[in-house]
Amino acid sequence: MPTISKLLRESADVAVPVLQGVTDDQLDAATPCAEFRVGDLVNHLFQVVVNFQALARREPADFAGTPDVLGTDWRARFATETEKLIAAWSDESALEGVSPGMGLPQPAVGRMALLDLTLHPWDLAVATGRPYAPSPAAVEELLVMVGEMGPTAREWKVFGEPVPTAADADPFTRLLGQAGRDPGWRRPAAH
Template sequence: MAARLPLDLDPPVRQLRALLLGVDDRELIAPTPCPGWSVATLLDHLMSLAEAFTEAARRGADAGGDRPPRPPSAAHLSPHWRSRLPVRLEELATAWHAPVAWRGLARAGGITMPAPEMGVVAANELVMHGWDLARATGQDFAVDPRVLAALVPFLSAAPAEGTPGFLGPRVPIDPEEDEWPRALGLAGRDPAWRPPRSHDVPTVRRGSREQPPAARRA
């Protein structure tokens, strides 16, 4: 019988790969919930983090070296991201399928920590940036309950003021809210964030049943 892994990264990877199909070239300059980041900047970050966490799984504490990660930039986004990013994400999920990836220490972004914690960090990056991308491009998003169950304790233990370059300061959320909005708040995100609308033109979110006001009145 195959060993049971602490966490399955397949669900967030599958969702991210599906979200990539819904990104229009015109949306690359659109803002995201990450302050100062466009969709293109977010995609560049996903390219880098997918490679870094794959190496962390494969090489443990020997991965990455001591250089800090390159700041994400829309200017650095590969013109071939549509073909390369899905492959990198799949390689990440495959690397963390190996039981050895969850043993000992792992290193990514110049930081070394126990491998099980690094796996949760990878899951958090995939889930939160998946939500960022979905919100920025008007797509639906749903988090896997098993992944969410691992993220909440991890995010609850993080400093309330956030961690520069990783988590923003916590956003206060109504304690009566569901677990997912509270997780977003713990990760420094406002669950109510929406991209600004140009000239207040009514739009239909892709993948939703919401209709423009005129259609609803018909």
């Protein structure tokens, strides 16, 4: 089984180009996450990448308020912060014990970072018309996680209700559906 840091690397290699391709005129576009516009989702994903570095080190993380990074060189900063995320989870001690901030086993916390770094770039890709092909190994790992944690994640409002997918759907389509995403979501036509 690949390590969390290897899976984060594979997901980052797909995610970073998606974020770097978001143009300023797309920041107000709708996304598959009804509560987020593209700019909101960029801010949220940046917050996740930074906070999960702290969680790897068992330091406090602040998810209470989402920072606004859009007035900065966020495209380059996201790439840098993602490298720091991978480095933080590359330390073997990051996977030991229970997270003091989240009360979950550290491997589960690492998988949560992987989930955000896999799903949110898809949200941004379909919202902005960019290609997206996630890491098959990450998808395989996340299907197991979402199957185990799905009910709790829905209770915490992290996931929406499951979206039905075809029995023969590919693994990523099934993951999207299980995480409450509509795999068939398309950006609204421009007027």
